[in-house]
Amino acid sequence: MNLRSIYWIFRKEMSIYLSTPLAYIIAAVFLALAGFMFYTIMLYFAQNYARMAMMGTENLDLTQEILRPFLGNLAFLFLLIVPLMSMRLLAEERRLGTIELLMTSPVRTVEIVLGKFLAGVAMNFLIYLLTIVFPLFLRLYGRPDWGPIVSGYLGVLLLLMAFVGLSMFASAITSSQLVAAAVSFGILIMLWIIGWISYAQVASGPLQQIVQYISIVDHLEDFYKGVIDSQHVVYFLSLALLGLSLTYLATESHRWRATS
């Protein structure tokens, strides 16, 4: 694998993200929603805090009471953001025909896929990183525990890798950005809600465990608590790898395609 080719693909994708409005608009909307969420959680916290103070205990944990639900909810927003940020990656190359330019350059398909993947992850994570202002804001009034904050951000980074990998596959199978977005909404939301089936108790035993394992929600919790468990790291990385492999196959299969 040639790192230089990956770098050039990455660089091109980043420059498109940074020179077109979509990423900025998404970042602005995201921050507005985040601000509102933070505000409501703060209000709730303030009420609790007052009540606790009256009862004589003032020892409320800023990180667990505010940041944990806050960052957890924000991750949920990426179910909607990642498909929008990733839909262009391959579908647009296909629509414009520029994929032909890439695939006739001395670049391996793996390198194309990885360059785009890294750019997608980087851009989504940059948007998420903007939320760092909220812990910093708390720092003015209290002493947040940075351990869980850092591990929480790491967890979201891993989550984004899984999301972007899977969304790229959706983008690789169509030349329409809208179709790509719709398919990846479907995949991601399904991964999020698949765990619900265990509430209905239709599945039990090993099946329930498998479904529970596939479901994304449970894998993020530990990160917010400050625990980095390799089981969860492996989970997210294998989802990313699955997405990337499918993307690779869908892209490479073009060379064999049987329609003009």
Added chain:
Amino acid sequence: MIEAMGLTKYYGPRAAIQNVTFSVAPGQIAGFLGVNGAGKTTTMRILACYLYPTEGTARVAGYDILNHPLEVRRATGYMPEHPLLYNEMTVRSFLRFVAGLRGVPRRQVAERIDTVIEQCGLQAVADRIIGRLSRGYRQRVGIAQALIHDPPVLILDEPTIGLDPKQILEIRELIRSLRGRHTVLLSSHILYEVTQVCDSVVVIHDGRIIAQGSLEELQRGLMAEHRLRVRFLRSADGLPTRIREVPGVLGVEALDGPSQFLIRLEPREEVVAEVIRWLSNQAWGLVEARREALTLEDIFIQLTTGRTPVSAEELEAQEASV
């Protein structure tokens, strides 16, 4: 330099190309000629290692397209039909990106970009956004990106399609300037273009190669007959019947009255000489005898339709009636 060996590509049950075999010598500009849908683009995409053939293989710049696709792509500059470019980028940043992808050494990138910008006449638009350029300029950017890594082989798919006449002349001039330093395969459905730019021609029809060689070879090999247009001072009513005595005459048609004829002959110079001598010995007063060469246009039509060649006037008449 380019050697296609039995390339076949099926799209479903339909063969887009079948057993395509031809070669292009180093430093030559070869024209790949065929009507739309004949299989030009499919062949070129296979040579540029974008598609895999169903059967057969090819060698480009000494590398096999199936076993060493990366080496082939490194040695090849490819311009797809309707050059497909990133509309958001400026010409310069696009060329920098492509240079990076094609492995141009970092220290030479700036120099290569300046070189191709000059070579393709892009100085005036180098810092403009590609999406806002005219077709002619976009086409040139397409050629510039194919040249950026100075590849020995260039594969250009319909480089002049959709351009105005002035732009076409400029692009042709640009392609001609590549002769000798690069081996070029360019496709076209316009015969005139090929005669203007190319050293040799490969003709494809219905997915099969039906002729290849230099322009002269093609013209010579395919001429099934010679034509002689003659005019007499006086009416020559007897000519159609009497000229049949002369060996080698295939037929006669009267044109515009009894003093003008088109005589079709076997394609041998001796026959022509004999007929002219016979004609000048007649009493009708030969005032004009003109050899009519089959144009490449005639040959192309003959090849692609299986019909006998028609004269330019007939062709125009046919087109007018369509």
